[in-house]
Amino acid sequence: MPTLTPTLWDEFTNGDRRACARLITLVENHPDAIPDVHDQLATRLGKAIRIGITGPPGVGKSTLNALLALGLADRGHRVGLIAVDPSSPFTGGAFMGDRVRMDRLVGDDRIFMRSLASREGTGGLSPATPYVADVLEGFGMDRILIETVGVGQAELDVMACADIVVLVLQPSTGDSIQSLKAGIIEAADIIVVNKADIPGVELALQALRFALGLGKGRKDRPVPPLMPTSAQQSEGIDKLLDEIEAQAKRLVDSGRHLEMRRARIAREIRSGIERCLWEKYAARADAESGIAHAAEDLARSGGSPYPFIGDACAKINITLDRKAETNDSQDR
Amino acid sequence: MATDTKIKVVVGKPGLDGHDRGAKVVARALVEAGMEVVYLGLRQTPESIVAAAIEEDADVIGLSVLSGAHMTHFPKVMELMKEKGIGDRLLTGGGIIPTKDQETLTAMGVGKLFGPGDDPSLIVNYIQDWVKEHRREN
Numbered sequence: 001m002p003t004l005t006p007t008l009w010d011e012f013t014n015g016d017r018r019a020c021a022r023l024i025t026l027v028e029n030h031p032d033a034i035p036d037v038h039d040q041l042a043t044r045l046g047k048a049i050r051i052g053i054t055g056p057p058g059v060g061k062s063t064l065n066a067l068l069a070l071g072l073a074d075r076g077h078r079v080g081l082i083a084v085d086p087s088s089p090f091t092g093g094a095f096m097g098d099r100v101r102m103d104r105l106v107g108d109d110r111i112f113m114r115s116l117a118s119r120e121g122t123g124g125l126s127p128a129t130p131y132v133a134d135v136l137e138g139f140g141m142d143r144i145l146i147e148t149v150g151v152g153q154a155e156l157d158v159m160a161c162a163d164i165v166v167l168v169l170q171p172s173t174g175d176s177i178q179s180l181k182a183g184i185i186e187a188a189d190i191i192v193v194n195k196a197d198i199p200g201v202e203l204a205l206q207a208l209r210f211a212l213g214l215g216k217g218r219k220d221r222p223v224p225p226l227m228p229t230s231a232q233q234s235e236g237i238d239k240l241l242d243e244i245e246a247q248a249k250r251l252v253d254s255g256r257h258l259e260m261r262r263a264r265i266a267r268e269i270r271s272g273i274e275r276c277l278w279e280k281y282a283a284r285a286d287a288e289s290g291i292a293h294a295a296e297d298l299a300r301s302g303g304s305p306y307p308f309i310g311d312a313c314a315k316i317n318i319t320l321d322r323k324a325e326t327n328d329s330q331d332r
Numbered sequence: 333m334a335t336d337t338k339i340k341v342v343v344g345k346p347g348l349d350g351h352d353r354g355a356k357v358v359a360r361a362l363v364e365a366g367m368e369v370v371y372l373g374l375r376q377t378p379e380s381i382v383a384a385a386i387e388e389d390a391d392v393i394g395l396s397v398l399s400g401a402h403m404t405h406f407p408k409v410m411e412l413m414k415e416k417g418i419g420d421r422l423l424t425g426g427g428i429i430p431t432k433d434q435e436t437l438t439a440m441g442v443g444k445l446f447g448p449g450d451d452p453s454l455i456v457n458y459i460q461d462w463v464k465e466h467r468r469e470n
Contacts (some may be wrong), residue, residue: 093363
């Protein structure tokens with residue numbers, strides 16, 4: 001099993017890009033290594049602003065993202081960039097094309113770009129994305145751009161992972177009815193209408209303005225600004241960067257950034273406990289066969305699975321409450 | 333999960349040759365075989381290809397060269413890979429590459445090269461076998 005070796009950690013802390021890439025591979029391919037990596041990274045985390053870039057396929061997320069990375073670097077930031085493209089649920093393979101739009105970033109030491117396949121992730125990101133972001137922050141990046149796969153209406157993983165969500169749309173993606181639907185549009189802190197150089201941009205802005213105007217009653221978040229850009233023509237990018245940086249500053253000054261970080265850590269703890277409980281249950285000799293038998297019976301008889309679940313949970317409790325040795329003897 | 337670690341391949345076309353259909357077909361075949369392929373596209377330099385392979389931590393670099401400049405591009409990429417510390421990865425590729433040149437390149441440490449008419453499954457198998465044999469620790 002690959003692990004975090006002292007050599008790899010030394011190279012990483014010395015700024016070796018190869019080591020950074022290898023550490024990303026480690027958390028991506030070997031979830032078992034994540035606790036170790038995290039223990040090491042922990043003191044280096046907490047400052048970076050994570051910016052999610054999401055939106056339907058083909059609206060120009062990658063092209064825009066490349067410009068944002070360069071712009072942030074020009075403003076003195078070190079930029080990590082994660083671009084997620086979909087894995088095939090049939091073959092497990094992935095064709096990742098984001099770099100085609102990001103030629104200009106290559107060889108720029110202020111920027112570290114990594115493509116990730118979405119793998120088991122179904123909410124627009126790969127399960128490893130937050131850990132990859134941690135590695136990049138640990139490597140010294142203070143702005144992390146996280147580009148989701150092309151999404152539809154309700155892939156909201158990016159909300160849990162990013163401090164600022166930029167939703168990228170383009171003209172002709174639907175009338176005002178589309179803008180009124182719930183989901184991703186509510187997650188946006190900034191809405192970009194890209195490809196503003198093609199006709200129809202005014203209509204798109206109007207429809208969005210109408211829908212957003214109706215949402216003014218929500219007190220928990222301000223109405224997101226609407227920003228037309230043309231990534232192709234490099235237009236509107238500076239304004240977008242100004243807005244991102246202004247929001248970043250507000251997040252930090254208001255304490256909201258810390259609050260989001262707190263929520264993220266709480267989630268991490270919760271899912272860690274879930275995983276640990278599951279592992280304890282799965283370690284029982286009869287765990288898998290027990291589930292298989294119960295499922296077979298229930299499928300046949302049409303019963304409810306909840307008595308079995310309740311039973312199983314009761315067994316985990318015993319394992320947790322006592323020391324391993326005593327529970328061994330008890331179980332027998 | 334951890335037992336069948338994904339193979340990551342960077343595919344690019346160095347130089348000014350604009351014929352990318354072959355590279356796309358091969359990339360697609362690798363994806364069908366379950367690999368994760370980072371497609372770089374046209375007009376890459378040896379530097380940009382190697383820099384991308386480092387950031388992506390790729391197991392394999394695949395070059396497509398149909399311009400006749402293979403004796404420039406392959407050795408330059410190989411040299412840069414060694415210089416930047418990723419000489420342990422596989423450099424392979426394809427294009428219109430005469431057998432004699434293939435032999436010269438192989439002697440330099442370049443992997444097997446493929447040409448028109450080769451079944452994509454040959455490339456898939458070659459890469460899978462190579463990675464199995466040379467699996468890095470992490």
